[in-house]
Amino acid sequence: MALEHAILVSLLEQPGSGYELARRFDRSIGRFWTATHQQIYRVLRRMEADGWIAAEEVAQDGRPDKKVYSAAGPGRAALAEWLREPVEPETVRHELAVKIRAAAFDDPSALISEVERHRESHAALLARYLHGEERDFPDLAALDARQQLQYVVLRGGIEYERMTLAWLDDVLATLRRLAGAGDEQDSEFR
């Protein structure tokens, strides 16, 4: 499990409460590691019990109190140890790929609007990444080590989205070709 490590990294970059972490996982980090607030709260409690992180109660006005966590020494040590362990091969779950192969046994044209929706959401994400690139990394010469590593991960996201967009266009062309051919075949029976 690496959720604990993803949380540690996030807390090292910036301390925060469970709620704040959940929102970070919905945004930036969440593009590389997803988690719900339930998971995060549970893991935070375990990590605090293990001494990986330290909590501080913070009173707020007009809002519920929050517990702000930050990474502690044992947490940093655990992270360093994890870094030296080999990663297990990524488990991939490409639902759309399964659907595309499934379309062979049904009507391929039924998938077109679905793929178009995917295309749009990937295009929107790419735009957000590019915006973040301009905003967070304007001066390439002035980046410290942490920023350089954040930036190379962002570049990976950008390239992934570009590649995915091109592939989805390829998929759409294929589906439309098959839908067209299917129509022609139907018309032969008239």
Next chain:
Amino acid sequence: MALEHAILVSLLEQPGSGYELARRFDRSIGRFWTATHQQIYRVLRRMEADGWIAAEEVAQDGRPDKKVYSAAGPGRAALAEWLREPVEPETVRHELAVKIRAAAFDDPSALISEVERHRESHAALLARYLHGEERDFPDLAALDARQQLQYVVLRGGIEYERMTLAWLDDVLATLRRLAGAGDEQDSEFR
């Protein structure tokens, strides 16, 4: 959950036993949807109970009997229904991306050999994809609908691996630059 649907697609493409399915998930399908034999057996039993698939006991000599499953009518109907439902946004788990950001709080050079190993395994996978492309899709003009859809998924895999290789080179260059800078800084203290 889409494991059931991935299994249905696989059985529609070619009937098989639980064991055979598990091996397919280790190979071709497994690049887009992973599953262990335990999961597969459990889901197969449920699907058979629901009438989605039909089983036939097959005696073999020199080997244990096997149960060969094939997709039944209700299974096809369930698949068609699923095709019309929108997919939930893919849950991504990019452990390496987390590690790269974590490296900012430890020694970046400790990650280099890890990334190199990843690079090699992606290069090997790309080679296998390209080999499969030559073997399974030599005559592009003669592909039926099913093959065209399989091929467009394979093209996605190929482009993904190419993109990943390029990104890992980018990551390696960044890590080496940081490792070099770290060494130089150390040497200033001598």
Next chain:
DNA sequence: TCCTGCTATGCAACGAGTTGCATAGGCAAT
């Protein structure tokens, strides 16, 4: 001969992840 490995299926236990719901105050709009 023994050990390893392959085919083929399965149980039991655990850990990870999801979903629904609850609390509780504040804010803004209808």
Next chain:
DNA sequence: ATTGCCTATGCAACTCGTTGCATAGCAGGA
């Protein structure tokens, strides 16, 4: 006034996924 949304945390129940182990016959090599 009521409705709905936001911050902030949490319980309980469930499903999904993983790991370890078991059986059982056959094949091949040390």
